[in-house]
Amino acid sequence: MANYTAFTAEHAVDYIKKLTESELSSVFTPNAELSAYEFGDGNLNLVFRVTDQHNNSVILKQALPYARCVGESWPLSLDRARIEADVLINHGSLCPEHTVAILHHNAELALTVLEDLGHLQILRGAQINAEQFPKLASHVAQYLSRTGFYNSDFYLSADDKKAKVSQFINPDLCKITEDLFFTDPYIEHERNHFPAELNSSVQHIRNNNALKLAAAKLKARFLSCPQTLLHGDMHSGSIFVDNNTTKMIDPEFGFFGPVGFDIGSFMGNLLLNYCAQNGRIAELAKRRHYQTHLLTCLQDCYSQFEEQWLNLASNETTDVSFANRAFTEDYLKSVLHDAIGYCGAELIRRTIGLAHVADIDGIENEQARLAVQQQTLVLGEQLMLNATSCENKDEFFTLLISLLN
Numbered sequence: 359m360a361n362y363t364a365f366t367a368e369h370a371v372d373y374i375k376k377l378t379e380s381e382l383s384s385v386f387t388p389n390a391e392l393s394a395y396e397f398g399d400g401n402l403n404l405v406f407r408v409t410d411q412h413n414n415s416v417i418l419k420q421a422l423p424y425a426r427c428v429g430e431s432w433p434l435s436l437d438r439a440r441i442e443a444d445v446l447i448n449h450g451s452l453c454p455e456h457t458v459a460i461l462h463h464n465a466e467l468a469l470t471v472l473e474d475l476g477h478l479q480i481l482r483g484a485q486i487n488a489e490q491f492p493k494l495a496s497h498v499a500q501y502l503s504r505t506g507f508y509n510s511d512f513y514l515s516a517d518d519k520k521a522k523v524s525q526f527i528n529p530d531l532c533k534i535t536e537d538l539f540f541t542d543p544y545i546e547h548e549r550n551h552f553p554a555e556l557n558s559s560v561q562h563i564r565n566n567n568a569l570k571l572a573a574a575k576l577k578a579r580f581l582s583c584p585q586t587l588l589h590g591d592m593h594s595g596s597i598f599v600d601n602n603t604t605k606m607i608d609p610e611f612g613f614f615g616p617v618g619f620d621i622g623s624f625m626g627n628l629l630l631n632y633c634a635q636n637g638r639i640a641e642l643a644k645r646r647h648y649q650t651h652l653l654t655c656l657q658d659c660y661s662q663f664e665e666q667w668l669n670l671a672s673n674e675t676t677d678v679s680f681a682n683r684a685f686t687e688d689y690l691k692s693v694l695h696d697a698i699g700y701c702g703a704e705l706i707r708r709t710i711g712l713a714h715v716a717d718i719d720g721i722e723n724e725q726a727r728l729a730v731q732q733q734t735l736v737l738g739e740q741l742m743l744n745a746t747s748c749e750n751k752d753e754f755f756t757l758l759i760s761l762l763n
């Protein structure tokens with residue numbers, strides 16, 4: 359990219375100033391006095407907040423030509439900014455209620471201007487503090503069923519689908535997921551990190567051939583099952599919330615992959631928080647109350663996702679071959695198997711792989727933290743091993759409850 363330059367806060371102000379009379383005229387006046395600061399806390403990109411004297415603001419997100427959390431030794435394509443913008447446009451047109459609004463995109467500078475969601479909270483931080491969001495389950499179910507269904511073969515013509523699959527080819531970021539989810543945790547690799555006290559649990563995982571087979575099958579489907587346009591990184595840090603609102607951000611890992619991946623990742627993050635609370639909330643009744651809320655959220659979300667997909671399939675399917683209840687049920691059964699497997703893989707990779715979660719790493723007491731890490735490893739293993747034996751969602755919920763007790 360000939361004109362690419364990594365932005366400073368000054369660049370961000372100058373850039374946004376030029377847009378105040380065009381694309382950003384509904385946010386800022388032409389005489390806006392702008393200031394900016396960088397506050398990205400994700401693994402990959404720069405994120406600036408640009409604010410005027412009246413506290414109007416936007417977010418300017420820019421991709422670096424490498425992974426921010428590692429540095430220049432891990433080069434990454436700037437095309438991920440284009441992918442993120444295109445997913446936001448696609449998902450925003452199908453589910454505007456739950457997709458952050460995109461205000462501007464510049465592919466050459468690999469930057470995107472977004473609505474500022476600073477009045478909301480990031481789900482991960484809120485759940486670490488045991489906060490509840492009554493609409494989260496139904497909002498995530500609506501986002502995943504609508505974006506999932508309308509980008510699938512149930513709805514798109516074969517020509518449109520192929521064009522979209524090609525629009526969202528995302529090799530660099532898919533490779534990160536392929537490595538971090540399905541490969542690294544099951545081998546010795548310098549990217550992994552975990553305390554020495556977990557050595558025997560990690561060896562157990564690496565000696566478990568059935569588990570490694572399950573990981574390989576999940577990876578193969580991730581590589582070769584272009585069912586729908588995924589968000590691709592549906593963890594609790596990609597979701598902004600309050601009591602009435604849920605907004606997804608950061609779909610730069612988007613590509614056409616297996617439907618079960620996003621909902622599996624989301625459920626995995628609920629379960630990471632569930633286990634983490636064993637090391638966080640000391641009072642048993644309070645802890646059980648919050649964990650029941652998390653489990654209900656997971657069950658409601660999965661149930662509503664499935665129900666909404668079934669409804670969309672009976673009303674909106676365009677391909678006559680797929681307008682068949684038995685086919686939809688069979689399809690959703692394999693989505694369930696994938697979702698359980700990806701959920702388990704998320705638990706394992708967030709415990710011993712490169713990218714951990716603050717829910718667990720932030721537990722101060724070392725013994726309590728280790729006990730939680732042991733629990734997430736066993737839970738992840740059992741979900742991956744038993745995924746395909748669940749005939750339906752109720753069997754999945756029964757399995758989950760038995761594993762959590």
Ligand SMILES: Nc1ncnc2c1ncn2[C@@H]1O[C@H](COP(=O)(O)OP(=O)(O)O)[C@@H](O)[C@H]1O
Pocket residue numbers: 397398399400401402403404405417419458472473474475476480595596607608610
């Ligand atoms: N639209 C937004 N509104 C407010 N804050 C945002 C917005 N987008 C990102 N952020 C902030 O920037 C952080 C990193 O953003 P994210 O998109 O997750 O970056 P990365 O791609 O590097 O993971 C978020 O955790 C959040 O604090």
Ligand SMILES: CSC[C@H]1O[C@H](OP(=O)(O)O)[C@H](O)[C@@H]1O
Pocket residue numbers: 399400401402425427534535538591593595596608712713
């Ligand atoms: C080297 S990327 C690791 C990890 O980070 C991503 O999340 P985010 O960019 O939101 O911090 C993604 O989950 C990757 O697996």
